[in-house]
Amino acid sequence: MSSILLTSIIILSVLGVLLAVILYAVAQKFKVIEDPRIDQVEAVLPGANCGGCGFPGCRGMAEALVKADDFGSLFCPVGGNSTMAKAAEVLGKVAEAKDPMVAVVRCSGSPEHRPRTLEYDGATSCKLATMLYSGDTGCQFGCLGLGDCVNACQFDAIHIDPETKLPVVDDEKCTACGACAKACPKFIIELRKKGPKNKRIYVSCVNKDKGGIARKACSAACIGCGKCVKTCPHEAIVLENNLAYIDFNKCKLCRKCVEVCPTGAIHELNFPPRKKVEAATENAETK
Amino acid sequence: MLKTFPKGGVHPPENKISANKPIEALPLPSKVSILVSQHIGAPATILVAKGDKVKVGQLIAQSSGFVSANIHSSVSGTVESLDAVMDSSGYKRTAITITVEGDEWEESIDRSKDLNKTISLSAEEIIKKISASGIVGLGGATFPSHVKLSIPAGKKAEVLIINGVECEPYLTSDHRLMLEKGHELMVGIQILMRALNVDKAFIGIENNKPDAIAHLQSLETEYPGIKVQALKVKYPQGGEKQLIKSITNREVPSGGLPIDIGAVVHNVGTAFAVYEAVQKNKPLFERVVTVTGKELAKPSNFVVRIGTPISSLIDAAGGFPEDTGKVVNGGPMMGKALSDTNVPVTKGTSGVIVFKETDSKRKAEGACIRCAKCVSACPMGLEPFLLIKLSQRMMYDRLETERIMDCMECGSCSFGCPANLPLLDYIRLGKGEVGKIIRARKN
Numbered sequence: 001m002s003s004i005l006l007t008s009i010i011i012l013s014v015l016g017v018l019l020a021v022i023l024y025a026v027a028q029k030f031k032v033i034e035d036p037r038i039d040q041v042e043a044v045l046p047g048a049n050c051g052g053c054g055f056p057g058c059r060g061m062a063e064a065l066v067k068a069d070d071f072g073s074l075f076c077p078v079g080g081n082s083t084m085a086k087a088a089e090v091l092g093k094v095a096e097a098k099d100p101m102v103a104v105v106r107c108s109g110s111p112e113h114r115p116r117t118l119e120y121d122g123a124t125s126c127k128l129a130t131m132l133y134s135g136d137t138g139c140q141f142g143c144l145g146l147g148d149c150v151n152a153c154q155f156d157a158i159h160i161d162p163e164t165k166l167p168v169v170d171d172e173k174c175t176a177c178g179a180c181a182k183a184c185p186k187f188i189i190e191l192r193k194k195g196p197k198n199k200r201i202y203v204s205c206v207n208k209d210k211g212g213i214a215r216k217a218c219s220a221a222c223i224g225c226g227k228c229v230k231t232c233p234h235e236a237i238v239l240e241n242n243l244a245y246i247d248f249n250k251c252k253l254c255r256k257c258v259e260v261c262p263t264g265a266i267h268e269l270n271f272p273p274r275k276k277v278e279a280a281t282e283n284a285e286t287k
Numbered sequence: 288m289l290k291t292f293p294k295g296g297v298h299p300p301e302n303k304i305s306a307n308k309p310i311e312a313l314p315l316p317s318k319v320s321i322l323v324s325q326h327i328g329a330p331a332t333i334l335v336a337k338g339d340k341v342k343v344g345q346l347i348a349q350s351s352g353f354v355s356a357n358i359h360s361s362v363s364g365t366v367e368s369l370d371a372v373m374d375s376s377g378y379k380r381t382a383i384t385i386t387v388e389g390d391e392w393e394e395s396i397d398r399s400k401d402l403n404k405t406i407s408l409s410a411e412e413i414i415k416k417i418s419a420s421g422i423v424g425l426g427g428a429t430f431p432s433h434v435k436l437s438i439p440a441g442k443k444a445e446v447l448i449i450n451g452v453e454c455e456p457y458l459t460s461d462h463r464l465m466l467e468k469g470h471e472l473m474v475g476i477q478i479l480m481r482a483l484n485v486d487k488a489f490i491g492i493e494n495n496k497p498d499a500i501a502h503l504q505s506l507e508t509e510y511p512g513i514k515v516q517a518l519k520v521k522y523p524q525g526g527e528k529q530l531i532k533s534i535t536n537r538e539v540p541s542g543g544l545p546i547d548i549g550a551v552v553h554n555v556g557t558a559f560a561v562y563e564a565v566q567k568n569k570p571l572f573e574r575v576v577t578v579t580g581k582e583l584a585k586p587s588n589f590v591v592r593i594g595t596p597i598s599s600l601i602d603a604a605g606g607f608p609e610d611t612g613k614v615v616n617g618g619p620m621m622g623k624a625l626s627d628t629n630v631p632v633t634k635g636t637s638g639v640i641v642f643k644e645t646d647s648k649r650k651a652e653g654a655c656i657r658c659a660k661c662v663s664a665c666p667m668g669l670e671p672f673l674l675i676k677l678s679q680r681m682m683y684d685r686l687e688t689e690r691i692m693d694c695m696e697c698g699s700c701s702f703g704c705p706a707n708l709p710l711l712d713y714i715r716l717g718k719g720e721v722g723k724i725i726r727a728r729k730n
Contacts, residue, residue, distance in 0.1 A: 118626050121648060121649045122649070122709065125713075127716055128713070128716050131716065131719065132623065132624075133376070133378070134378045134379075134626070140377075
């Protein structure tokens with residue numbers, strides 16, 4: 001009885017030692033030498049693995065950062081400038097500070113502005129709905145409100161407002177990873193400069209129809225009248241395909257375009273209320 | 288002996304309400320909008336300008352590549368605009384809108400009703416003529432017919448199959464065409480046989496159309512080489528790959544084309560259009576459209592000029608019933624609900640179905656209970672319950688290995704699902720994405 005015990009203990013011990021030696025030898029032979037800085041950089045990155053940088057995860061970004069000579073287009077939108085500075089410190093490189101960005105929903109087609117003309121009872125997916133038709137209103141460019149952007153957001157920063165049926169971005173939570181902009185089949189969501197104290201001005205419409213058609217479909221649509229283009233003192237607004245677009249790099253936040261827009265398609269966010277009474281109410285609306 | 292395909296299939300209620308309604312000509316509308324992209328492939332290039340006078344059958348937009356098709360005016364009148372109009376896809380697309388004035392046809396078109404049986408053209412001339420006449424697959428897929436007839440080098444067509452199955456419920460346009468234009472159809476098939484240089488052709492017809500089978504069988508002796516094959520009633524018997532399997536017992540390989548196994552399939556509507564183009568010099572500018580629905584006062588089969596608004600078809604069939612909930616373009620299985628009833632009829636419009644409110648609603652979605660009804664229903668041997676999950680999770684690599692590109696979107700899976708899951712919807716979504724990835728890889 002005891003000899004059986006003894007034999008098995010000896011056999012298993014010998015086997016264990018033998019296999020350990022083999023494993024060690026193999027591990028030495030096929031050792032993967034990795035730059036230790038990759039681990040250090042990865043530790044600095046947020047670890048959200050959101051893909052906002054264009055790499056599959058933070059590890060991929062860390063590898064790219066270590067390999068890159070200068071950071072150039074490499075940027076972690078979630079961590080922002082502070083993270084990039086830390087990564088640069090680890091690697092002994094310089095990171096250029098970039099303006100913080102935020103996702104902006106460019107559609108104002110709430111039910112009161114844009115009456116529903118059809119009823120959609122298909123699966124709840126904007127991508128699917130765009131394959132079937134152009135939308136349940138007269139506007140074929142506007143938001144469908146089925147929430148592909150909400151599903152794409154990993155930071156709980158975008159939600160559909162039950163009243164306007166439009167997505168609303170939470171400035172505090174949004175990291176500008178761009179997942180929602182990629183998920184939107186109508187290309188309504190755009191990453192724009194966050195602006196000083198979150199002050200922003202943008203055209204909240206993507207309708208490329210001619211004025212009359214656009215206006216008929218939605219009372220808050222950009223009708224391509226060009227008033228804003230003429231008013232802008234900084235040449236920041238371009239009119240293309242019956243749609244105005246404000247270049248956020250040129251915009252000086254003077255708010256003159258907001259005043260002249262006949263349909264209220266140009267929105268201003270986080271500005272102090274205006275002195276005039278009527279303008280103040282309009283401002284409150286756009287918020 | 289009735290033949291059928293072995294895998295999957297479902298039996299939706301047939302509802303062929305308009306089966307005994309003879310084909311009538313729809314009165315000319317006051318205005319038509321002819322889309323420049325009514326076919327698979329590149330949109331045609333517009334040849335007319337605003338204010339131009341056009342005649343019936345005049346070429347108004349030219350094919351802009353090999354996979355593209357000519358577009359002819361379906362009416363005589365003045366070109367009113369070249370603006371985009373809403374089409375059945377729910378988007379605005381470029382169209383030629385013509386105000387109708389009289390009904391003046393091009394002189395070259397033979398308008399007599401006499402049957403012309405002698406085929407004088409050679410194979411190349413026939414294909415050229417078909418291409419010039421803008422003929423596309425009239426079964427609904429609208430693939431340019433001359434492309435299908437131009438056999439790639441190294442391949443050989445052995446058998447021509449004519450699709451007279453019409454397995455979609457409600458639709459009866461092909462059925463009526465086979466009954467009323469049997470001789471013309473047979474000559475059209477002979478023209479196609481000459482173009483392909485094959486000596487046998489089969490007409491596949493589902494067994495729920497015994498009158499059409501009997502009628503065409505009685506013509507078999509007059510037109511040697513053509514055989515009528517009765518098929519079991521099972522949806523999707525009229526799917527190209529299913530029809531080939533049923534009739535020849537050959538299977539199109541995954542990712543392959545019918546010509547890989549020597550088969551070419553054309554619809555009966557296409558064969559009739561070929562007859563008219565080759566023997567009567569008449570380009571494709573009208574087609575038979577079934578307008579039907581359980582509540583409709585006068586379900587009918589109309590010969591309709593391309594570009595006629597669908598609302599005028601419904602008006603001619605007795606107008607909208609009071610509680611109309613949905614108007615579907617095409618059959619109930621593969622068709623699509625219209626977002627606007629003023630969209631024009633295109634070369635691919637085989638039917639218009641009006642559903643009442645209660646019939647048009649989807650049932651509430653449940654959870655998948657893994658009953659595998661969708662798996663046994665799929666005629667391509669796919670696993671729809673898996674594909675929908677993969678599609679929702681955007682696992683496109685796996686979708687490709689699960690052969691999602693083999694799906695022909697027949698809807699058999701969604702039809703039988705006890706949980707009413709939007710199986711086909713998500714499969715379509717995944718298929719679109721995988722298709723994009725495959726195309727990007729090729730370039």
